[in-house]
Amino acid sequence: MIDIRLVRDDLESVRDALGRRGVDPKEVDRLAAMDAEARAAVGRRDDVRAEVKALSRQVGEARRSGDTARAEDLAARSRAIGDEERSLNVAAEEAQDEVRQTLLLLPNLPGTDTPDGVGPEDNVVARSWPDTDMEYTEAQRVPHWEVGSELGLLDMERGAKLSGSMFPLYRGFGARLLRALTSFALDSHADEFEEVRPPTMVLTETMVSTGHLPKFEEDAYHLERDDLWAIPTAEVPLTSMWRGDVLDEADLPLRLTAATACFRREAGAAGRDTRGLLRVHEFDKVELFAYATPDQAPALLDSMVARAERMLQDLGLQYRVLDLCAADMGISASRTFDLEVYSPGVDMWLEVSSVSWCTDYQARRANIRYRPTAGGPPAFVHTLNGSALAWARIWAAIVETGRRADGSVVLPEVLSPYLRGETVIPAAG
RNA sequence: GGAGGCGUCGCCUAGCCCGGUUUAUGGCGCCCGCCUGCUAAGCGGGUUUGGGUUAAUCCCCAUCGCGAGUUCAAAUCUCGCCGCCUCCGCCA
Numbered sequence: 001m002i003d004i005r006l007v008r009d010d011l012e013s014v015r016d017a018l019g020r021r022g023v024d025p026k027e028v029d030r031l032a033a034m035d036a037e038a039r040a041a042v043g044r045r046d047d048v049r050a051e052v053k054a055l056s057r058q059v060g061e062a063r064r065s066g067d068t069a070r071a072e073d074l075a076a077r078s079r080a081i082g083d084e085e086r087s088l089n090v091a092a093e094e095a096q097d098e099v100r101q102t103l104l105l106l107p108n109l110p111g112t113d114t115p116d117g118v119g120p121e122d123n124v125v126a127r128s129w130p131d132t133d134m135e136y137t138e139a140q141r142v143p144h145w146e147v148g149s150e151l152g153l154l155d156m157e158r159g160a161k162l163s164g165s166m167f168p169l170y171r172g173f174g175a176r177l178l179r180a181l182t183s184f185a186l187d188s189h190a191d192e193f194e195e196v197r198p199p200t201m202v203l204t205e206t207m208v209s210t211g212h213l214p215k216f217e218e219d220a221y222h223l224e225r226d227d228l229w230a231i232p233t234a235e236v237p238l239t240s241m242w243r244g245d246v247l248d249e250a251d252l253p254l255r256l257t258a259a260t261a262c263f264r265r266e267a268g269a270a271g272r273d274t275r276g277l278l279r280v281h282e283f284d285k286v287e288l289f290a291y292a293t294p295d296q297a298p299a300l301l302d303s304m305v306a307r308a309e310r311m312l313q314d315l316g317l318q319y320r321v322l323d324l325c326a327a328d329m330g331i332s333a334s335r336t337f338d339l340e341v342y343s344p345g346v347d348m349w350l351e352v353s354s355v356s357w358c359t360d361y362q363a364r365r366a367n368i369r370y371r372p373t374a375g376g377p378p379a380f381v382h383t384l385n386g387s388a389l390a391w392a393r394i395w396a397a398i399v400e401t402g403r404r405a406d407g408s409v410v411l412p413e414v415l416s417p418y419l420r421g422e423t424v425i426p427a428a429g
Numbered sequence: 430g431g432a433g434g435c436g437u438c439g440c441c442u443a444g445c446c447c448g449g450u451u452u453a454u455g456g457c458g459c460c461c462g463c464c465u466g467c468u469a470a471g472c473g474g475g476u477u478u479g480g481g482u483u484a485a486u487c488c489c490c491a492u493c494g495c496g497a498g499u500u501c502a503a504a505u506c507u508c509g510c511c512g513c514c515u516c517c518g519c520c521a
Contacts, residue, residue, distance in 0.1 A: 039480090039481070042480075042481065042490080043481060043482080043489090043490090045490080046480090046481070046489060046490040046491085047489075047490090049489090049490065049491090050488095050489055050490070052501075052502080053490090053502075055501065055502085056449075056500095056501050056502035057449075057450095057502080058501095059449075059501055059502070060448095060449035060450080060501095060502075061449085061450080063449075064449080064450075071501090072501095074501070075500095075501040075502085076501080077501080078501035078502075079500095079501055080501095081501090082500095082501070082502095246439095246478090375460090377478085378478080
C-alpha cells in the first residue's frame with residue numbers, strides 16, 4: 001500500500017499520481033479525511049488510557065501503604081473511566097481499520113517514467129526483436145492445439161475430463177518440452193538467483209501482502225475447508241518469505257528464482273482467448289524475484305527484463321517489449337514491462353512475461369524492511385518480480401514457430417541438453 | 430490425530446507459581462564518551478519497533494509468539510490459535 005504520510009503531507013501529488021491510474025480524486029480526499037479522523041480518535045483513546053493507567057498505579061501505591069479506602073476510591077474512579085476507554089477504543093480501531101481497508105484497495109503510485117494512458121491501447125512498444133520481422137511459412141500457420149493433437153503433445157479434451165476446460169494435459173514430447181524449459185530457465189538464472197521451491201498453497205495474509213487480496217478475490221482459487229489459496233504466481237510466496245522481517249542492507253539485493261504451477265480462475269475473461277493454451281487455469285512458470293534497496297531497484301528492473309528477453313532470443317522467438325501505461329499496470333506496480341511473443345499459428349502477440357517494480361508498496365503491506373548500513377531506522381525494501389517465463393504460451397509459440405512442411409517440429413537448440421539431444425518432434429506417422 | 434514441554438528488547442537470559450515500587454533483569458554484541466604511547470582491560474552513558482504530539486527536547490499510547498477474556502491494573506491469571514522440540518499413531 002502507499003504511504004499514508006504522503007497523503008497527509010502532499011495530498012495534491014497523490015491525487016495526481018493516482019489520477020493517472022484512473023482513481024477518482026474524491027476517493028483520495030475521502031482517505032485523507034478518514035486518516036485525520038482516525039488519528040484524532042486514537043489520540044482521544046490514548047489520553048483516556050493514560051489516565052486509567054495512572055489511576056491504576058495509584059491504586060497499587062495506596063494498597064501498599066495500607067490505605068484500603070483510598071485504594072477502593074481510586075479503583076472506582078478508574079473503573080468509571082474504563083467504560084469510556086472501551087468505547088473510545090472501539091471507535092479508534094474502527095477508524096483505523098477503515099483507513100487500512102481503503103489503503104489496501106488503492107493501487108501503487110505510477111513511476112515518473114511510466115507512460116500515461118487510459119488502457120492497453122496506450123502501452124508503448126519499447127523495442128522489438130529481431131529488428132526486422134521474421135518470415136513465416138505456411139507450415140507455421142497452424143495453431144498449436146492442432147499441432148499438439150496431431151503429434152500427441154497436448155490433450156485438452158482429457159485435461160477437461162479431469163478438471164474442466166482450460167486445464168491443459170501435456171503428453172510425451174509435449175510434457176518433456178515443459179520440463180526442459182523449466183530446467184533451462186532455472187539453470188540460466190543460477191548465476192545470480194537462488195533457486196527456491198515454495199509451497200503452492202498459501203494463507204490469506206500471504207495473498208494480501210502482494211496485493212492479490214482483497215481486491216482480486218474472484219481471480220483466485222480458494223480451498224474453503226482449510227482457508228488456503230492456490231498461488232496465481234510464485235511472486236506470492238516469495239514476497240512473504242521475509243514477511244515481517246528486518247533484513248541487513250548487506251544482504252541486498254536478495255534474488256530468488258522459483259518454478260511453480262500457477263492457478264488463475266480467469267473469472268473476468270470468460271469467453272476470451274479460450275482456444276488451446278492461450279488462456280488456461282493452470283500453467284507452469286519460472287519466476288524471478290528480488291528484494292532490493294530503492295537505489296538498487298532501477299538497475300535490477302532492467303536486468304530482470306534483460307534476462308527474460310535473453311531467454312526469448314535463445315529460444316528463437318520473435319517478441320516485443322511493452323512499457324505499460326499507468327492505467328494498465330497491476331495494482332502493486334509502479335513500472336511494468338510486458339514481453340509478448342509473436343506466435344505465427346494463431347497470428348497473435350502472446351504475453352509471456354511481466355516484469356514489475358513494486359517500489360515499497362508490497363513491502364509496506366508485508367512489513368519487510370532493511371537496516372541501512374549507514375545507520376538510521378529500518379526502511380522498507382523494494383520488491384521486483386518478473387516471469388522468465390510463463391510456459392503455456394511459450395510452449396504454443398515454440399510448437400507453432402518450429403513446425404516444418406513435413407509436419408515435424410524443430411525445438412530450440414538451447415534445449416538440447418534437457419531433451420537428451422532430441423530436438424525434433426517427429427511428424428505423425 | 431494423541432500426550433507433554435517450550436515461545437521475553439540482535440543473541441543468550443531473569444521475571445510467570447503468589448497480577449501493582451518493572452520506565453521488563455543481567456550477560457554478550459554494538460554505539461558514544463572518559464582513561465590510555467597503541468591495543469586490551471577498566472569506568473560512565475546509550476542500544477526493540479511502531480504510532481501520536483512537538484520547531485526540537487519532553488511527553489503519551491502500543492509492543493514479552495498471535496488473538497480474545499478476567500481485572501481499577503496482565504509478560505504474570507483464563508480460553509482459543511500459530512510455531513518449534515520430544516514421544517506415540519498414521520503415512521509418500
